[in-house]
Amino acid sequence: MRLRIAKPSDSASIAEIHYLSRDKLTKGFFSHVSKYFLYQYYNIVLNDPNTVVxxxxxxxxxxxxxASGTLDSEKQYANLRKYKFRLAIALIPSIATSPRLLYEAIFRYLSTQKKGEKKYVSIYGPRTEFWVWDARNKSTIWAGVLNNTHLHILLLLGVKKIRFEVDAQNQSVVKFSERNGAEFISRFILPDGRERFIMQYDLVKKFRRKPREN
Structure with missing residues (x-):
């Protein structure tokens, strides 16, 4: 196994992994969209200069x-809004099978513009987004290495603290994040009733070198 920076040409592979592994992730918006929508989404974000995957x-x-994230959430959402029609068209097949996705998509879109009262994600500063391991690959020990490598690269790029969201029901990720040094910042309730935590890594503290013992 080797780790590397993802490129736009990886969009299809990353979309497929996300799609096949979505049952192990949150039960929200991205767990109900089609593989085609995910492909369009990753094709856009992997071309965003603020994206680090x-x-x-x-x-x-x-x-x-x-493992994906952005150096600037506001710029990421501003870039995604440039492609709102492309994403909307890609979402049509998913809406046909799950009509309530239309409302969630609208509310999420408004929240990134700070126009809606509903909250879904952090919309300021650096943020990690998805951490996904292929459900077909059994070398899961590498998943933790992947996550920490991603965080270390973000530190090297100048990010000192970074936030992320995790649903309270996803206890495996909550507990891993706690053991890995993340702290709870706040909690809120999503429009569908799910409880969500905002957590944060202090990357300087996490990767601070310990003094060598003589």
């Missing part, structure tokens, strides 16, 4: 997992 690649050159 690290992927794990197996010996056959296949991507086994990825």
């Amino acid at each position: 690290v992927c794990a690649e197996d010996s056959d050159g296949e991507i086994a997992g990825f």
Whole structure:
């Protein structure tokens, strides 16, 4: 297994991994969209200069997992809004099978413009977004290495503190994040009733070198 920075040409592979592994992720918006929508989404964000995505690649050159984030959430959402019609068209098949996605998409869109009262994610500063391991790949020990490598790269790029969201029901990620040094910042309730935590890594503290013992 090797780790590398993801490129726009990885959009299809990353979208497929996200799609096949979505049952293990949150039960929100991204767990109900089609693979085609995910492909369009990753094609856009991987071309965003503020996006930082690290992927794990197996010996056959296949991507086994990825960790994504942005150096600036406001700029990321501003960039996504430029492609709102492209994303809207890609969402149509998903809305046909789950009509309530239309309302959630509208509310999420408004929240990124600070126009809606409903809150979904952090919209300021650096933010990690998805950390996904291919459900078909059993080398899960690399998932933690992937996550920490992603965080370390963000530190090297000048990010000192970074926030992320995790649903309270996703206890495996909550507990891992706590053990890995993340702190709870706040909690809120999503429009569908799910409880969500905002957590934060102090990357300077996390990767501070310990003094060597003589």
